[in-house]
Structures are given as structure tokens and as C-alpha cells.
Amino acid sequence: MKCFEYHSEDPSAVLEPGQLSAAKSRPVPPIAMSPGTRKALWALRIFVLLLAILVTYTLIAQLNQ
Helix, strand or coil: CCCCCCCCCCHHHCCCHHHHHHHHHCCCCCCCCCHHHHHHHHHHHHHHHHHHHHHHHHHHHHHCC
């Protein structure tokens, strides 16, 4: 049995290609979040969307001047 002295954070350093593709194809279940966390993430999504609209509007307004 081989003993590996080198430990890496990269799984591809220790797994064979077939093992790596099998590990990547396994679905990851969604994380359980509290309702408050879900609301905060939705608020963040809406904020980012509004900010993107604002930046796009400002860019177009500046190009037209």
C-alpha cells in the first residue's frame, strides 16, 4: 500500500481522472436556510438587479450627451 506524504487542498492531485469526474457528477443538495436568511438573499438579489439597471441607465444617459 502506498503512503502519500504530499497533502493538497486540490482533489485532482490525489484522485484519478475517473474518480474526479464521478465526484463532480454527484449533485449537491441545497443548504437548509432560515426564512430570515432567504429573505436577506432575495433582498440582496433585488438590490443587485436595481443597481445594474441604474448603472445601465447612467451609462446610456452619459453616452447620449
